[in-house]
Amino acid sequence: MNRPDIISKFNNRSSSIMGIKVKNSVLLPLVSINQEWQLIFQVRSQQIKSQPGEISFPGGKIEPGESSRNAAIRETSEELGIQTNSISIWGQLDLLVTPFNMMIVPYIGEIHTLPKDFNINLQEVSEVFTVPLDFFVKENPYKYRMQVGITPPHDFPFNLVPGGKNYPFKQGEYPSYFYIYGDYVIWGFTARIIKNFIDNLS
Structure with a gap:
């Protein structure tokens, strides 16, 4: 491949996040x-496969060619039945960005x-x-x-990395927040988005 071909591949290219397989958008309404x-x-229906019965904001997958902003509006309209x-x-x-190859783009907006x-x-x-x-x-979440962490598969080629089986794979921390409002337990991605919103209000 020659120089102009390489340049044409990357000139004006928009960056993304490596390893992300699922892109979702939600609205904090x-x-x-x-x-x-x-x-x-909203409480998610028991009929859906992903996190049935849990509390969430309206949102969902960003469709090909759709902006994250438009996806948040469309999903909110479809799920809540509003114009x-x-x-x-x-x-x-x-x-x-989650450890599960998924990215969520949260928006804040008003339902008029x-x-x-x-x-x-x-x-x-x-x-x-x-x-x-x-x-x-006023409420600090739990x-x-x-x-x-990383769990290498049984056939991982330890012989190809320095230190072999003693290689110091990095460990990370994933915070999990809980808000309890009456009988409702709000946690997971939804609680993290709320916490981010409240922190930015301060």
Whole structure:
């Protein structure tokens, strides 16, 4: 391959994150109820394969050719059954890159018109509820530190790396947060996104 061919491959190329196989986008949706900001959450349906019964923000996979922003709006509209013109994006929170080859692009926005009865997509969502923003501002989440490490397969070529089987593979820490609001337990990716949002509000 000659010089111009190599340059053409990388000139104006947008960077990505190595190893990411799944790209999702979510919306942290705020709504004003009786002049008080509240966060909207959904309980995931028992019918879906990924994390059934858990609490999440609306969101999902970014489709080919779709922007992460548009994906957040589309998924929120589809899951909560509201019109896209009722959704305003205010900004973007920090990217969440997981140890599981997945990236989540979180946005913060406002739901302008809250229907009396959500026309939710029952295949994906079983319940919708709100929590006052002030709860998260005042409440420190429970935090647990989980260790993340590399487990080489049995046929890993240790003979090709310095130190062989004694090679010092790096270890990492993965924080897990829990917010408990009444009977609702909000944890996992959703709690990490909330924590990031609250930290940036401070």
